[in-house]
Structures are given as C-alpha cells and as structure tokens.
Amino acid sequence: MGGGRFFVAACVATATACASTGGPMHRALDPSMERVVSTENYIRGVAGITGDGTRLMRGDGYTYLADVAPQLRYLALTGDSASYRRLRRFADARLVERDAAGARPRQRVREGSAVFDAASPYDAQRFRDALAAGWLAFADTASAVLAAGLRPVEATGATSSSMEQLVEQCATAEAAVATNPAGAQAVLRSAKQFHGAPAGTSGALGLRGADGDLVVLSCLTRLGLAVHDPDATVRFLDRLLDTLAPYLRGSGRPDTGVAAEVLLTLRAVVAAGPGYYRAR
Numbered sequence: 139m140g141g142g143r144f145f146v147a148a149c150v151a152t153a154t155a156c157a158s159t160g161g162p163m164h165r166a167l168d169p170s171m172e173r174v175v176s177t178e179n180y181i182r183g184v185a186g187i188t189g190d191g192t193r194l195m196r197g198d199g200y201t202y203l204a205d206v207a208p209q210l211r212y213l214a215l216t217g218d219s220a221s222y223r224r225l226r227r228f229a230d231a232r233l234v235e236r237d238a239a240g241a242r243p244r245q246r247v248r249e250g251s252a253v254f255d256a257a258s259p260y261d262a263q264r265f266r267d268a269l270a271a272g273w274l275a276f277a278d279t280a281s282a283v284l285a286a287g288l289r290p291v292e293a294t295g296a297t298s299s300s301m302e303q304l305v306e307q308c309a310t311a312e313a314a315v316a317t318n319p320a321g322a323q324a325v326l327r328s329a330k331q332f333h334g335a336p337a338g339t340s341g342a343l344g345l346r347g348a349d350g351d352l353v354v355l356s357c358l359t360r361l362g363l364a365v366h367d368p369d370a371t372v373r374f375l376d377r378l379l380d381t382l383a384p385y386l387r388g389s390g391r392p393d394t395g396v397a398a399e400v401l402l403t404l405r406a407v408v409a410a411g412p413g414y415y416r417a418r
Contacts (some may be wrong), residue, residue: 166368173379175415178404180386185397187212191228194394200246203233203257205395207264212398214271216405218293222272223280229265230233240289260306262291267313284383299399301350303390304332315364322361326370334381349396351381356403363410375407 167174186193187209194205206229213222231360233244235254245255257265266288272281308329311322334351355378362371382400385391392400408416 151183159196162368163410164370164412167407168370169413170375170379173417174404177379177382177386178401178408179218181397181400184391185401186394187398189213189224191225191232200248202246203243203261203265205262205393206233207268208395208398210268211271212402214268215402217275219276222276222389222413226281235373241287242289257291259291301354304329304354308361312357312361315361320364322365326358326361326367348381349392352392353394353399355381356399359403360406363406
C-alpha cells in the first residue's frame with residue numbers, strides 16, 4: 139500500500155453518505171439493527187476513545203501505534219477536533235522518531251526505553267490515513283505536514299497470515315472504492331471463503347485471533363456499504379456482531395484501536411439503515 143492512499147482516504151469519510159440510498163439496503167439491514175444499536179452503545183462505553191495518549195498504555199507498559207492511529211481516524215471522522223489535535227500532538231511527540239533522513243513512525247513506545255521498534259507498513263499507512271482524515275476534517279495543517287514528512291516503511295519480510303492479507307486487501311480496496319468499485323467487489327467475493335483466524339495466531343501485522351477477525355469484518359462491512367451491496371453488507375455485519383457478542387456477555391472489550399475500527403463501522407451502518415434507529 140503506497141503513500142498515494144493519503145488523500146484518497148477521503149472516500150472513507152463519504153462512504154456512509156454513499157451508502158444511504160434507501161430501498162434494498164434499508165430492508166436488508168433492518169433485522170440486524172437492534173443488535174447494531176445495542177452493540178454500538180456497549181462498545182462506545184468500553185472503547186476508551188480519548189485524545190489523551192497517556193491513557194492508551196497497554197498492560198505491558200507500551201503505547202502502540204495500532205491503538206493510536208485508528209483512534210485518531212475515529213476522532214477525525216466524528217468531528218472531535220480538540221481530542222484529535224491533542225492525540226495527534228501526542229503521536230507526533232512520542233510515536234515518531236526524526237533524524238537527518240526524515241521521520242519514522244514507531245510501532246510502540248514505553249517510558250524510559252530508547253529502543254526503536256519500526257511500525258509495520260500497514261500501521262504506518264493507517265497513521266497516514268488518520269492524518270489525512272484530520273486534514274480533511276479540520277484543515278489541520280500540522281497533520282498534513284507530519285504525513286508528508288513520514289518516510290516510507292519497508293516490509294519486514296515476515297509472512298502475513300491469510301487473515302492479515304485480507305486486512306491489507308480490504309484496506310486498499312476501501313481507500314480506492316470511489317474510483318475502483320470493481321476492485322472492492324472482487325475483495326468482497328473472495329472474502330466469502332474467510333472463516334476467521336485460528337485462536338492465538340499472529341503475523342506481520344500483530345493482529346491475533348478475535349481482534350484480527352474484528353478488523354477484517356469491520357472493513358468488509360464498510361466495503362459492502364460503500365458499493366451498495368446489501369447481501370455482502372449483511373453477511374459480514376452479522377458475522378461482526380456474532381464475533382462481538384462474547385464481549386457484551388462477558389463485559390470485555392477489544393483492544394482500543396480495534397474498538398475504534400468497529401465503532402466507525404457500526405456508526406456507518408446506523409447511518410445507512412432505517413432512519414428510526416438513528417435517534418436511539
């Protein structure tokens with residue numbers, strides 16, 4: 139995924155509007171909507187969406203770009219300028235290393251550690267996409283300058299799992315859906331064979347088990363909305379809701395970055411579904 143996705147990411151912000159066409163989509167989504175609304179309310183309550191980067195530290199003492207970048211994007215697409223700018227400043231100060239060759243995004247950072255862990259190409263691109271969303275939403279010049287100064291991140295050579303390959307394919311298709319809907323439809327067709335990642339598996343992107351499945355299914359649901367495909371949207375939406383159901387029963391939550399991805403998807407579904415659900 140190249141840097142050309144930076145300003146193309148604007149299509150993500152308009153996917154909801156494109157999907158809200160009424161008719162077949164409304165009828166297809168209607169049976170799932172009560173689950174969508176209740177799940178969205180629960181995940182929003184436990185997601186820990188915040189502009190305070192110091193609150194995103196995981197149990198191992200590290201703060202991860204995989205959590206910060208999706209939250210930045212969520213804050214931009216939901217119009218929370220103050221929180222977005224605060225988190226962007228944190229990311230710039232803590233998760234970007236600068237030298238004579240430019241700026242490099244970190245995978246993670248911990249107080250007192252001088253070790254540089256380079257971000258994966260996927261996480262670096264999500265960071266650029268989040269900065270693009272901030273520029274588009276708020277004309278935040280600092281976001282555009284930071285994105286333009288980030289050096290390309292080379293692949294590590296680690297083998298991606300089939301789940302992570304699908305994550306990357308879906309993210310690329312979503313970014314280009316406005317100009318290449320056929321590519322998005324091809325990804326949706328191929329994804330019918332995806333049955334989830336084995337528990338505990340991890341690959342080059344660091345997505346494991348249910349969290350990886352949530353990222354895949356969230357992206358595929360948004361892709362279905364963007365190309366106005368009710369069957370694909372509901373297929374992946376219902377699998378997303380089924381994957382989230384144990385969290386609701388057990389008072390748990392996904393990682394904060396994954397939760398932000400899920401919330402963007404559920405928000406788009408509510409906007410595209412029957413209008414009487416939007417006031418809830």
